[in-house]
Amino acid sequence: MRRSLVAGNWKMHGSGVMITGLLQRLVQGLGAAEDGVEVVVCPPAPYLSLSQDLLRHTGVQLGAQNVHAEAAGAYTGEVAAAMLVEFGVRFVIVGHSERRRDAGETDEQVARKCAAALKSGISPIVCVGETLEEREAGNADSVVARQVNAILQRCDDAALLNSVFAYEPVWAIGTGITATPAQAQSMHGLIRSLLRESSIDLAARTRILYGGSVSAENARALFAQSDIDGGLVGGASLRPEEFITICKSVSEQWKP
Numbered sequence: 001m002r003r004s005l006v007a008g009n010w011k012m013h014g015s016g017v018m019i020t021g022l023l024q025r026l027v028q029g030l031g032a033a034e035d036g037v038e039v040v041v042c043p044p045a046p047y048l049s050l051s052q053d054l055l056r057h058t059g060v061q062l063g064a065q066n067v068h069a070e071a072a073g074a075y076t077g078e079v080a081a082a083m084l085v086e087f088g089v090r091f092v093i094v095g096h097s098e099r100r101r102d103a104g105e106t107d108e109q110v111a112r113k114c115a116a117a118l119k120s121g122i123s124p125i126v127c128v129g130e131t132l133e134e135r136e137a138g139n140a141d142s143v144v145a146r147q148v149n150a151i152l153q154r155c156d157d158a159a160l161l162n163s164v165f166a167y168e169p170v171w172a173i174g175t176g177i178t179a180t181p182a183q184a185q186s187m188h189g190l191i192r193s194l195l196r197e198s199s200i201d202l203a204a205r206t207r208i209l210y211g212g213s214v215s216a217e218n219a220r221a222l223f224a225q226s227d228i229d230g231g232l233v234g235g236a237s238l239r240p241e242e243f244i245t246i247c248k249s250v251s252e253q254w255k256p
Contacts, residue, residue, distance in 0.1 A: 004250040005230040007040040008237025023054040025240040037250050040091050048087040063091035069112035081120035092117050095127045097170045111154035118159045125164045132171035148194045157199040165208045166232040172212030181221045184210050188227035216245040223250045
């Protein structure tokens, strides 16, 4: 059975004071939702230690926004998976569309990051998705298939059982536009079918999140789809009441 998962991606937002207040409100407000949904927050790297302290002995887990593919070396400004482990990080986002766009990350680089996270015992949240131009050209399926297959070719099925995928239609991120539940389900179904080609068990157990402008208003309809197991939430995760509502909207939503 697949337990619902909601991950908050805080991107490059926050301060010590803001994050302290945000986490205190989240921990206090989630309450019963923790039993039915796994909740993860991914603060900027400088605040991992602070977040670790504030989340200790709570039901909210800690994630990171990026990881390097190498274990160590002359990579100024980068963070290795083993370093994240020291801060209690359980999840890490890899291949986010903003990293692919702004840092020029390729499918191969994303796959190597995924492998590095898995080797260190961290669950990667592997982001895949198409741009508006790719969708309008009729290439959405082939783009997502290419991105997913890069992961499947690099990582073995047994290791990938600890991974999470996130479909993020790039055209819906930060635009206020959201894929309809039917559009989202169609792409999630494609991702699961690609996983099934590699392993039936992998397809059945892997959680696939929706990551395109999730809000309190659309979360329930999106998460009710058979292949959508939760969300990778951006802006709404910085608004504690809305994020709590999103988490509670998928509470106890288990899928075969």
